[in-house]
Every structure is written in C-alpha cells, then in structure tokens.
Amino acid sequence: MKKHNFSAGPCILPQEVLKKAADAVLNFNNLNLSLIEISHRSKDFVDVMENARSLVKELLNLPEGYSVLFLQGGASLEFLMTPYNLLKVNGKAGYMNTGTWSTAAIKEAKMMGEINVFASSEDKGFNYIPKNYTVPTDVDYIHCTSNNTIYGTQLKTFPKTDSLLVCDMSSDIFSRQLDFTQFDLIYAGAQKNMGPAGTTLVVVKDEILGKTGRTIPSMLDYQVHIKKDSMYNTPAVFPVYVSMLTLQWLKDLGGISAIEKINEEKAALLYAEIDRNPHFVGYAAKEDRSLMNVTFNLTNESDKEAFDKIWNEAGISGIKGHRSVGGYRASMYNALPLESVKVLIKAMQQLEK
Amino acid sequence: MKKHNFSAGPCILPQEVLKKAADAVLNFNNLNLSLIEISHRSKDFVDVMENARSLVKELLNLPEGYSVLFLQGGASLEFLMTPYNLLKVNGKAGYMNTGTWSTAAIKEAKMMGEINVFASSEDKGFNYIPKNYTVPTDVDYIHCTSNNTIYGTQLKTFPKTDSLLVCDMSSDIFSRQLDFTQFDLIYAGAQKNMGPAGTTLVVVKDEILGKTGRTIPSMLDYQVHIKKDSMYNTPAVFPVYVSMLTLQWLKDLGGISAIEKINEEKAALLYAEIDRNPHFVGYAAKEDRSLMNVTFNLTNESDKEAFDKIWNEAGISGIKGHRSVGGYRASMYNALPLESVKVLIKAMQQLEK
Numbered sequence: 001m002k003k004h005n006f007s008a009g010p011c012i013l014p015q016e017v018l019k020k021a022a023d024a025v026l027n028f029n030n031l032n033l034s035l036i037e038i039s040h041r042s043k044d045f046v047d048v049m050e051n052a053r054s055l056v057k058e059l060l061n062l063p064e065g066y067s068v069l070f071l072q073g074g075a076s077l078e079f080l081m082t083p084y085n086l087l088k089v090n091g092k093a094g095y096m097n098t099g100t101w102s103t104a105a106i107k108e109a110k111m112m113g114e115i116n117v118f119a120s121s122e123d124k125g126f127n128y129i130p131k132n133y134t135v136p137t138d139v140d141y142i143h144c145t146s147n148n149t150i151y152g153t154q155l156k157t158f159p160k161t162d163s164l165l166v167c168d169m170s171s172d173i174f175s176r177q178l179d180f181t182q183f184d185l186i187y188a189g190a191q192k193n194m195g196p197a198g199t200t201l202v203v204v205k206d207e208i209l210g211k212t213g214r215t216i217p218s219m220l221d222y223q224v225h226i227k228k229d230s231m232y233n234t235p236a237v238f239p240v241y242v243s244m245l246t247l248q249w250l251k252d253l254g255g256i257s258a259i260e261k262i263n264e265e266k267a268a269l270l271y272a273e274i275d276r277n278p279h280f281v282g283y284a285a286k287e288d289r290s291l292m293n294v295t296f297n298l299t300n301e302s303d304k305e306a307f308d309k310i311w312n313e314a315g316i317s318g319i320k321g322h323r324s325v326g327g328y329r330a331s332m333y334n335a336l337p338l339e340s341v342k343v344l345i346k347a348m349q350q351l352e353k
Numbered sequence: 354m355k356k357h358n359f360s361a362g363p364c365i366l367p368q369e370v371l372k373k374a375a376d377a378v379l380n381f382n383n384l385n386l387s388l389i390e391i392s393h394r395s396k397d398f399v400d401v402m403e404n405a406r407s408l409v410k411e412l413l414n415l416p417e418g419y420s421v422l423f424l425q426g427g428a429s430l431e432f433l434m435t436p437y438n439l440l441k442v443n444g445k446a447g448y449m450n451t452g453t454w455s456t457a458a459i460k461e462a463k464m465m466g467e468i469n470v471f472a473s474s475e476d477k478g479f480n481y482i483p484k485n486y487t488v489p490t491d492v493d494y495i496h497c498t499s500n501n502t503i504y505g506t507q508l509k510t511f512p513k514t515d516s517l518l519v520c521d522m523s524s525d526i527f528s529r530q531l532d533f534t535q536f537d538l539i540y541a542g543a544q545k546n547m548g549p550a551g552t553t554l555v556v557v558k559d560e561i562l563g564k565t566g567r568t569i570p571s572m573l574d575y576q577v578h579i580k581k582d583s584m585y586n587t588p589a590v591f592p593v594y595v596s597m598l599t600l601q602w603l604k605d606l607g608g609i610s611a612i613e614k615i616n617e618e619k620a621a622l623l624y625a626e627i628d629r630n631p632h633f634v635g636y637a638a639k640e641d642r643s644l645m646n647v648t649f650n651l652t653n654e655s656d657k658e659a660f661d662k663i664w665n666e667a668g669i670s671g672i673k674g675h676r677s678v679g680g681y682r683a684s685m686y687n688a689l690p691l692e693s694v695k696v697l698i699k700a701m702q703q704l705e706k
Binding site for chain 1: 355361362371378428432457542568571572
C-alpha cells in the first residue's frame with residue numbers, strides 16, 4: 001500500500017512521474033542507454049533541459065527578458081549568489097525575516113554588505129507574516145521568502161518596491177497563481193513542487209545583471225550560466241529530468257490555475273478540521289496560513305501517543321513537526337492527493353472519538 | 354541490445370546499479386515510498402549517506418583525520434572552494450596546468466590571490482604531462498589534476514611538496530591504487546567512476562582547515578559541511594544513493610586493486626591496437642597515456658565516414674573526440690566491460706580490412 005506522504009521536503013511526487021523516472025534510469029528514450037549514463041551534451045538531454053526551461057516559462061507566464069536556469073546547491077547557495085549578483089560594492093539590501101530560511105539568507109548576505117532587516121516576525125516564533133512595515137528605498141534589492149515550511153506561514157502579498165524584488169519560492173512555487181513579473185529574481189530548490197533534491201530553479205530578469213561592480217566567481221555568476229544554457233558545467237541530469245516530468249504533469253493537469261484550486265480545497269478542509277476539532281490548535285496566525293504546510297499542535301500533549309498510533313496505522317507518513325515548533329506539520333504539496341488529506345482528517349476525528 | 358557505452362561522462366554505470374536505482378525510485382527499502390520523496394533526515398537516507406562515506410574511506414584506505422563529503426556543484430565549484438578554504442589572505446598557490454579543467458581551476462583561483470602556474474603542457478596542446486618542473490615552496494598549496502579526460506593524459510606521479518597537496522580526481526578516482534594520504538584535499542565530480550551527475554565527492558584532511566583568515570560563505574566552507582555530515586542543506590539524494598550503490602559494487606568486486614587490473618587490461622588492449630593499426634594514431638604522449646580516456650585520430654581523415662559507419666553498426670556509442678582534439682575518445686571507466694573494448698578493437702580492425 002502506497003503511503004499518504006506528508007513529508008515537508010523532499011516530498012511526494014506524482015506517481016506517473018516516478019514511474020517514468022524509473023524507466024528512464026533503465027532505458028532512456030529507447031536509446032538502450034540509461035538517462036544517467038549519457039552525455040549531458042547529447043541531443044536527448046539537451047532536449048530535456050530546453051523542455052524544462054520552456055515549461056517553466058509557460059507555467060509562470062513569463063514575458064521575454066527572463067532567463068530560466070537549473071543550477072545546483074539549493075536555495076542555500078542562492079542565499080550567496082543573490083548578493084554576489086545584485087548587491088553593489090558598498091551597496092545595501094533590505095530583507096524580510098519570516099523564518100529559518102530568511103534568517104539563513106540574511107546571514108550570508110551580511111558577509112557581503114549592509115543588510116537592513118526591515119520586517120521580522122521573530123518576536124512571536126515566526127508564527128505570522130509582518131505587516132505595516134516600511135520598505136527601505138536606499139537599497140539595491142528587497143528579499144523575501146514566499147512560504148515558510150517550518151512555521152506554516154505564507155506571504156499573501158509581496159513588498160512593493162522600486163528596487164529589485166527577490167523571492168525565495170522554494171516551498172510554494174507552482175502552487176498558486178501570482179504575477180511573477182513583479183519579481184526580478186526568483187529561486188527555488190526543486191524538492192517540493194518541482195522535483196527531487198539536487199537542482200535549483202532560478203528565474204532572473206536579464207537586464208538586472210552585471211551591474212554590481214563585483215568580480216563574480218564563474219559558478220556563482222548568473223550571466224555565466226545563462227550564456228551556457230545551464231550547462232557551464234555538468235548539470236544534475238536526473239533531478240533536471242524528473243523536474244521536467246513534474247512540470248509536464250502540472251501542465252497536463254491544467255497548469256497553476258488548476259492546481260491552485262486543488263491546493264485551496266485541500267487546505268480549506270484541513271484547516272477547518274483543526275479549527276473545529278477541540279483536540280487540535282493551529283500554530284500560524286489564521287490570515288497568514290500556508291496552503292502548503294499546515295502546522296498544528298495537540299491541545300493536550302497527553303493525546304500524543306494515541307494520535308501517533310492512529311495516523312501511523314492509517315498509513316500516514318511525514319507529519320512530525322519541525323523541532324523548532326513541535327507538534328505536527330502536514331505538508332500538502334501539489335502531488336499530494338485530496339484523498340490523503342481526507343485520511344488525515346479521519347485520523348484527527350478518530351482521536352476525538 | 355545494450356550499447357557499448359564509451360561516453361566521457363556522465364558515463365557507463367554497472368547494470369546492477371542501474372537496476373537497483375530504478376527500483377528505489379519506485380519503492381525504497383520496502384517503505385512503500387520512493388527514494389526521492391522521503392526526507393533526507395529520515396533514518397533510511399541518513400544510513401545511505403553514512404554508508405557512502407564509509408565506503409569511500411574503506412576503498413581509499415584513509416586513516417583517521419580525513420573527512421568525506423558529498424556536496425553539489427561539481428568540480429567547477431571546488432575550483433572556487435579550494436582557494437576559499439586553503440588560500441591565506443595575501444597568500445599564494447601553485448598550480449600545474451595539464452588541460453581544460455586545470456585551466457578553469459586556475460582562472461577561479463586567480464580571482465582570490467596570487468597563483469603560480471609552475472608547470473604546463475599547453476605548448477603542445479596538452480598532449481603530455483609536464484616533468485622536471487620546480488615545485489614552488491612559498492605557497493599555501495599545490496594543485497594538480499590527476500587525469501585529463503579531453504586529452505587522454507594521466508599523472509603517474511604527483512608533485513612532491515611540503516605545502517598542502519590538492520588534487521582534482523574527477524575522472525580517475527577509484528580506478529587505480531594510489532597512496533591517497535599524500536593528498537590533503539581530493540575532490541571529484543561523481544559522474545565518471547562514482548555515480549551520476551549531481552554530487553561531488555570531497556576528501557579533506559581535517560587539520561588543514563580554518564587557517565586562512567578568510568570569512569567563508571557557509572555553502573563554500575568545508576568545516577560547515579563536515580559539522581553537518583554533508584547535510585547542511587538538502588543533499589542531492591538520488592546521486593548520493595547511486596554513488597553508494599556504485600561504491601558497494603566496487604567493493605564487492607574486490608576494491609580498487611581488482612578494478613585496476615581490469616582497467617590496465619582494457620587500456621593495454623586498446624593502446625596496442627592503436628599502435629599496431631596503421632589507420633590510427635594516438636594523441637597523448639605514450640608515457641602519459643590515461644587508463645581512463647584513450648584519445649586517437651585517424652591517420653587519414655578520409656576514412657572517417659567508413660569508420661563511423663562501422664562502429665555505429667557495432668552498437669558503440671560516445672567515442673566522438675572532444676572538439677578541441679578532434680578524432681576519437683574511448684572512455685573506459687570502471688563499469689565498461691572488457692567485451693566493449695574488444696568490440697571497438699574489432700571495429701578498428703574491420704576498417705583495416
């Protein structure tokens with residue numbers, strides 16, 4: 001029996017994607033060769049890379065002037081590449097701090113220049129999204145994190161700025177409709193809604209690059225990667241291929257508008273149960289609740305053993321909360337079926353009985 | 354029919370590894386979950402990482418005091434991490450230039466300090482390994498590349514130095530017996546003898562780190578990765594797993610001493626044919642010939658169409674030479690069967706007839 005996989009990341013991927021990925025490991029495109037033993041410069045893999053890039057542009061509805069890259073190193077390396085590529089020598093940047101990942105991004109950027117943390121929700125354990133902040137104007141760029149996996153909060157609106165706007169969308173890209181042209185740089189580790197761990201999506205507006213006055217090491221320079229179509233060095237072949245399959249799956253499903261409806265339905269059901277069921281209490285402020293990661297605690301910690309037994313027996317996996325929040329976290333990425341959410345809700349209702 | 358895969362990298366992997374990898378994409382460790390949809394912090398994956406690390410230590414016969422890491426970014430990112438971690442502020446380093454990859458390593462290092470290229474074979478299209486060079490003594494480290502995939506040359510001995518010795522072994526690690534303790538830092542992109550593209554092996558002597566006086570960004574800092582057991586951020590799960598399988602395959606086969614014999618046999622056969630057959634001429638200086646990448650040209654370019662037809666029909670793939678050398682390159686990594694070499698030799702003999 002397949003598990004109900006609520007893992008926070010790496011996380012559930014569509015079954016048909018897993019099947020195609022396994023097939024390609026044995027025999028790719030009927031070449032009688034495995035996907036992972038052919039040259040990344042072969043036509044068959046170059047097609048994969050081009051297709052993945054074009055699916056991203058189509059799904060995000062990007063106009064001309066944006067480049068799409070598949071790099072390595074995860075969002076963590078992007079924390080460094082962002083200031084390397086956008087922070088002017090002696091320049092400043094503004095960061096919004098909404099959790100663990102924002103905090104890590106701020107730490108790396110501080111090594112390279114003056115960082116103004118203009119909004120933070122650290123005072124309440126990052127359980128809400130700051131509002132009524134003043135966006136600094138004397139900065140090279142503004143950085144924010146669209147969704148906070150650990151705390152279960154999500155930005156519903158983004159900072160308004162005349163500077164460049166950068167967003168780490170690792171945990172909610174391709175999950176909801178946004179005007180993606182409001183951003184100048186978007187990056188996302190693949191391992192939530194896009195594919196397996198090992199590749200990082202970067203979407204960048206070409207005209208913003210090459211203006212810092214810095215010498216940028218080749219591997220950290222977006223312009224180097226753009227010029228080489230993400231093949232400056234050997235890309236992470238398998239993760240890029242599986243990302244392409246997942247993007248194709250999403251397109252076939254109807255794209256972001258279609259998956260958004262399903263994601264909203266899943267989240268509405270689970271939050272309704274959390275609010276209704278006296279045995280549970282939500283962690284995040286209601287107006288900032290994430291559609292992707294639902295964080296909740298037991299009202300009474302003594303129910304833990306009973307509840308853990310119930311969901312384990314129901315074939316649920318991956319709902320243990322992050323150590324910094326405790327309790328439970330149900331991550332409901334694009335590939336998680338509505339059925340799995342219903343099974344979790346049933347488990348919560350069983351505890352009530 | 355399975356191809357005879359002479360690809361220069363990504364390259365051939367053992368059939369049994371491909372089969373196990375495909376199985377794990379569908380159902381890993383009988384968890385009823387795919388390898389690529391579980392948390393990298395789950396016990397099942399932590400075991401993979403630990404096992405991979407311990408296999409490296411065992412196969413390379415490393416004593417205490419070395420750390421083994423599985424990072425991202427390929428050797429290209431190591432070109433930058435090496436000076437970040439080892440080049441003192443206002444320090445110097447010595448580099449040996451034996452080809453395209455050394456040249457790229459030198460370029461990155463030069464952004465960070467004074468680089469002395471104390472030996473180079475650029476004068477003859479990198480078709481030999483420099484000898485009789487003087488190793489500089491006023492440097493923080495010496496850097497070399499053990500095998501040059503494009504030109505088909507290989508270092509048989511390494512620079513003697515009292516400074517630190519760094520080696521890029523991307524294309525021949527695990528292929529021959531060496532005293533690996535002569536090196537202070539070894540790095541290697543996985544996609545030759547170790548696994549698929551997407552992870553990079555780093556073997557580093559702990560005591561050499563933390564001495565440069567530099568502020569190192571987290572993702573570029575070996576000490577950060579050591580402290581977190583290669584899980585500072587989400588590792589490239591699938592590439593690490595397949596690397597573990599390949600290392601296990603090598604161990605089961607008898608380790609490096611066993612594969613070295615097979616590699617020597619394969620290389621001896623093919624070089625003998627190149628030297629015997631008047632239709633072909635080797636590219637690399639005989640004494641510097643690589644056991645991994647055999648580069649050769651047609652004596653008469655007009656044979657090209659005929660020879661290409663012959664090897665294509667024999668089910669051979671991936672022997673087109675790199676554009677900077679032309680001709681042919683037969684890469685014979687660990688997983689390439691002797692049988693494939695014999696098929697290639699037969700094709701060469703068929704041209705003669």
